[in-house]
Amino acid sequence: MTAPGNQQQQPPIDLLCGWPNPALLPAPDLLRAATTVLTTPSIAQPGLLYGPDEGYEPLRAHIAQWLGSFYLPCHPISPQRICITGGASQSLACILAVFTDPVYTRTVWMVEPAYYLAGRIMDDAGFAGRVYGVPEDDEGIDLAFLESGLRAAEEKAQAEGNTEPRLKPPRPWRKIYKYIIYAVPTFANPSTKIMSLDHRERLVQLARQYDALLVTDDVYDFLQFSATREGALAAPEHACLPRLVDVDRYLNGGPVDEWGHAISNGSFSKLIGPGARTGWVEASEKLAYGLSQVGSSRSGGAPSQLSSTIIDQLLPSGFLENYIRQVLQPAYAERYHLLLAAIQEYLAPLGVTVASASDTVAGGYFIWVTLPPPLLAVDIVLRAQNEENLRLAPGTLFEVPGHLHPPSDKFAACLRLCFAWEEPRHLTEGVRRLARVVNQALV
Structure with missing residues (x-):
């Protein structure tokens, strides 16, 4: 002993x-980027003021290009599909604020073992006691378990007459979803599993059937490398699988409506530093714009406006891609x-x-x-x-x-x-x- x-x-x-x-x-590179921003009035002035609701426009455009080159989606990613956020956690809270109703939205489902700190965000949105775990299977999520739970929750909602949003009045920029399904499909926290393509496609089908919004934290996707020590220096150049938001774009001809059923939550926290407090979501143009209309952004302007101008300096030069790879x-x-x-x-x-x-x-x-x-x-x-x-x-x-x-x-x-x-x-x-x-x- x-x-x-x-x-x-x-x-x-x-x-x-x-x-x-x-x-x-990359502190030295951020210092150079910040110096450029703060000594260039055409960048510093908008960076120090309230930004557009959707976020700093050059960064949205550069993120769209960067994501396109990494994920190789079936269609180009437009800047209108990107909304700048204050990071993945702040973004999750805003997604729940805009696209859920604490009564009409029946339940939140989290693939478990789950990122444990997300639970508090669900509670804050009014879902305490209605957050349920979905077990992982060998391919990343037990779809039979999830479907059974969705079916039971829907039957209960119909029996109770819960057929319309109760607390959130209609707004042109938002859709209230019946369910939220939260997952980390690639290199899951904590299990590190990768959800298979078959399960990703079947999960999107379930989301469409039950009108659920798939919220995925895709924050580890870029941090990939060979599973063998011998191949550690030959990291893959592109994503190992399409995100759920990509699947929703191509599956069975594309989204069933203008909103779609998936939103990808990204962040620079694991790449540049969590203190930068900057992230993004990618979704349908309608959904991305709807997120930008959350009350805190309408009141306080786009989150992370100054940080966005600094981070934006690192993308068009290829610095960020090279830093990740090298x-x-x-x-x-x-x-x-x-x-x-x-x-x-x-x-x-x-x-x-x-x-x-x-x-x-x-x-x-x-x-x-x-x-x-x-x-x-x-x-x-x-x-x-x-x-x-x-x-x-x-x-x-x-x-x-x-x-x-x-x-x-x-x-x-x-x-x-x-x-x-x-x-x-x-x-x-x-x-x-x-x-x-x-x-x-x-x-």
Whole structure:
């Protein structure tokens, strides 16, 4: 057993924090961009004033071009499909404010294990107690489970006469959806799974059938790399799969109405820095414009106006694309493979298993592992903190509250390990410490 107080003699290691490592943020390039903006009156003046509701127009145009070159959608992406946001979390709150009614919108569905901090945003929008988890299957989402839940919720709504929005009056810029379905389809947080193309297409079909809005956090898509260590320097140049918003554009001839049923939530937080507080959504032109009409933007102007002018300097030159390919992808690939190798060396012999992933492409920030029975993640997390000065995230953190069933133990043996925050040299040591805790707990 580790001697009491031993953790105080070790430097802390944090495998919980889902932030980008500060050394990977392009501060010098942002400084040059900010200097250009603030010394160029034609850019600085609009940047320091209230911007158009949809956001800084040059950035919208450049994001549209950049996304088009990466995702290769079936049709070009127009700037009118882009709305600038204050980041993915602020955007999610605004999406719920504009496109849901706390009574008419029956339920919110979240693929679980889910990004746990999104739950508070759902609660704030009036959905406490009506947020349900949809299990993952081998292809990313249990569609049979979801369809059964949607059918039951719709039958209940019809029986109660819940057929029209109750609290939100009609507005030309918004549509009230019956359901919200929230997912991270590519490199999911926390499981890192990639939803298959078949499931993406069938999910869009379900959304159309039940008039649900698919809200996807596509924030990790660019952080992809080879799943094999030997191919780590040959990162894919294009997205591994079309987003749900892309599927909605081509499936069965395209959207069933002018609004569509999918909205892609993007952010510069994992690429440039969360402090920039800048993101975007892509959706139908009608939906993108509707989001821009949220009350906070109509009152305060477009979010992130000044940051948008600075970030915009990094796109037309190709800097951002090059930075992702030459700095971020190799750096995160190195961290991922270091952590995975340490897990296989120190934890696998103790019975710890790693969630299955693609054989060709990996990405994102996390590795999802399962402890051997009878260990519980909450106990291991506590012991790791107290005995080894090691921070971890227990799987129970990612269970959706307000579940259709009583709280379960399905994630009780799981841990989410983040490789993005710590320096590479600390990742192997962190796993060694975790292995000591697991070994002691099994004795």
